[in-house]
Amino acid sequence: MDLTFTEHEEAFRAEARAWLEANVPRPALPSGDTREGFARHLEWERMLFDARWAVVSWPEVYGGREASLMEWLIFEEEYYRAGAPQRVTQNGIFLLAPTLFEFGTAEQQDRILPRMASGEEAWCQGWSEPNAGSDLAGITSRAVRDEAGGGWRLTGQKTWTTRGAFCDRLFGLFRTDPEADRHRGLTYFLVDLGAEGVTVRPVERLDGDEGFAEVFLEDAFVPDRDVLGGVNEGWRVAMATTGSERGLTLRSPGRFMATAARLIDLYRRHADATDPAVRDAVIRGWMDAEAYRWQTFWTVTRLMEGGRTGPESSLVKLFWSELDVRIHATALELLGPRAELVDGDDAAWMKGWQFALSGPIYAGTNEIQRNVVAERVLGLPRR
Amino acid sequence: MRFSFTDDQLAFRDAVRDLLEKECPPQRVRDAWTNVDGRSGAWDALEEMGVVGLSHPEVAGALGVDEIAVTLILEETGRFGLPEPIVEHTAVALPAVAQHIPEAVTDTSLFVAGGPMVPYATSATALLLERDRQLYLVDRSAATLTERASVDGSRRLYAVEWEPSNAVEIGGPEDAALAFDRGALGVAAQLIGVAQHLLDTTVEYAQARHQFGVPIGSFQAVKHHLANVALGLEFARPLVYRAAHSVARRDLDRSVHVSTAKAHASDAATVAARVALQVHGAIGYTTEYDLHLWMKRAWALAAAWGDAAWHRARVGRAILDTDPSEEQ
C-alpha cells in the first residue's frame, strides 16, 4: 500500500493547479443550461482544449495527454477545487466517447473525437422517450432503411435531452427491427440535430433553466457512417459503457470534495449556527466525501491493475447522488431563512439543491440501481 | 498511489481465514457465552500460527508486518465472531508494552487495554490503561475488577478501579493517543467483518426462505434493504484500510482518519444488524438462531472505543475548529 502520489503525478497536479488558477473565469459564468451561458461555456471549453486540459485521458492525437486514470482523478480534484465551470460537453466526452473508443471505426473516431474535444460539436444524449424511461428497452422511435440514400430515416420523439436545445448532435438508440425482441432490434445512431425533419423544443427544468429539450424526428436522414457499432447491436453497444455514466467518470470525487469544502466554509461564516445537529451534518458531509474519495482510489487501483468495473458502479451512483442531496440539504439548514433566496451570494445552494435532487433520477434511478445491486452484486433472484 | 494490499498480506489473511473457519465456527462463538472464561478455543490455534504475537516489534520487524496487515486479519476475526480480546491484546497492548518494557512480555502474557470497561481482564496478566493522557501498565492484582454484563455474552467485561501509584507509567500523551487509535482502528476492522458476515448470511437466508411461493429475496423491499447494507459496507471498508495506513505511517492526520473509519464502520455494522433482523423476521429474534451473536457483537463494538457520534465530534474539532489558513 502506497498512498503517495508519484513525482510525475505531483507535477501534473501542480501544472493543472497553476493553469486553472490563472484561467478560471471570474466571476463565475452564467449557468451552462441557458442559451447565453452555454455559449460562454463553449468558449471556456475551447480554452481548455487549447491548453490540452479538455480531455486529459485521451490520446494526444485527439487533444489529450494520455493521462492515467489516477491523473484524471487528480485533474478533477483540481478542477473542482478551483471552482471551474461546469462541463457542458460532458455528455459527449464522458458518455459517447468511451463508446466510440470501444466500438467506433477509425474513420468515426478521427472525424468525431477532435471536434467533440474542442467543443466545436456539442453532443446530447437521446435515450429517454415519453414512454421509455427506466424501462429503456421500451424505445419506440424507429429507423427505417433508405437504401437509395445509403442510410436510415428516423421518426419518433426523444425527451429530457439535457442541453438538447443548444447542442449540435445527438447520440441515441432507435428501433431498426420492430419484429425483434425488445433488447435486440435497436441501433445506436449519431444524429445531426440540424438535419431536415428534426425539431428541438426547449423545456424549462425545475430550477428555471432551459436545460431540457424534446427532440422530434420525422423521416430525418442519418447516413450509414453515423451508425455506431452494428445494426441491431445498439443495446449491447450502449450498455457496454453505462458503467461510466453511473460511476466515477461522470461524477468524480473531486466534485464532492469541493462541495464539502464549500459547506465547511459556509458553516464557518455562520459561526452563530450552533445547532449541534447541523454541525454533525456538516461533519458527515465531509466524511462522506472522504469515503467516496477513498473508495475511488481503491477501485482505480484495481482498474489500473487490470480489473474491470461491473455492477458495482451502481453502488457508486447511489453514493454520490445521495451524498450530494445530503450536503445541499445541510447547506440550506445553515442558511436558515435565507435558504429560499435565488439571488445574492448564497443563491448557488438553492440552485445546487434543485440539481442535486435530479441525481437520484438521471443515469438510472436509484430504485433501479438498488435493484441492480441486489440482483447482480448480491445475487438475489429476479422476479 | 497503490491503494491495495500486497500478495503476502492477502495470503496471510487467507491462511487466518482458513484457520478461523475450522477453529471458530458459530458453535464455538455460542459456547463462549456460557463457558467459564469466554474463550472460543481458536485463540490457541491463532497463537500457534503466530497471529497473537504478530505485533510484537521484534516479530513484526522480522516479518515486515505493520498495522495494515494486522487490520486485514482483524477484519477476519470480526467475520468469524472471534470472542477473545485480539484487538485489546494484539493491536493495542502488546506493541505498547513490548516497546516500553520489553522484559514484561513473556510467552504466556496476555495484556488487555480499554476503558472504562476492559474485556477479559481476569484472564489477563496486566492491563494497559490511560489516565490524564498518560499510559500505564497495571498488574491485574493491583486493579479492582468488577464484572459487568455485556449485551454480547461472549465479551467478558470488567469495570476497573486502579491507582497510578500502583502502576507502571509507560508512556505520555503521544503513546496514549496511539494506543487509542490502534484500538479504534482494530474494532473498526472487526466491525467491517461483522457487517460482511451479517450481509452474507442474510443474503443467503433471503434466497432460501420462501413466502408467497417465491424467495423473499425477490421482493423489492427486501432487495433495497440489502442494497443499503452493501452500500454502507462498500464505502466504509476503504476508510478502514486508509486509516490502517495512516496508523502504520504515523500520519499527522491519523486520528481524523481513524475516527472517520470508526464512525463509518460503526454505522455500516449497525445498519447491517438492523436489516439482518428485519429480513430474517422472527427467527432472527431468538437466541436459538445464530444471528443474534453477530448483531450483538455489532452493537457492542459500535459502542466500544468511541461510538460513531463521538468519532464524528472528534473529526469535527479537527476540520471545523482549526484555522482555515493552516490548511492546504
Ligand SMILES: Cc1cc2nc3c(=O)[nH]c(=O)nc-3n(C[C@H](O)[C@H](O)[C@H](O)COP(=O)(O)OP(=O)(O)OC[C@H]3O[C@@H](n4cnc5c(N)ncnc54)[C@H](O)[C@@H]3O)c2cc1C
Ligand atoms: C436532470 C436530468 C437530466 C436528464 N438528462 C437526460 C438526457 O440527457 N438524455 C436522456 O435520454 N435522458 C435524460 N434524463 C432522463 C432520465 O434518464 C430518466 O428520467 C430516467 O431514466 C428515469 O425515467 P423516467 O423519468 O421516465 O421515470 P420512470 O421510469 O417513469 O420512473 C418513475 C419512478 O418509478 C420508479 N420505477 C420505475 N421502474 C421501477 C422498477 N423496476 N423498480 C422500482 N421502481 C421503479 C423510478 O425509480 C421512479 O422513482 C434526464 C433526467 C434528469 C432528471
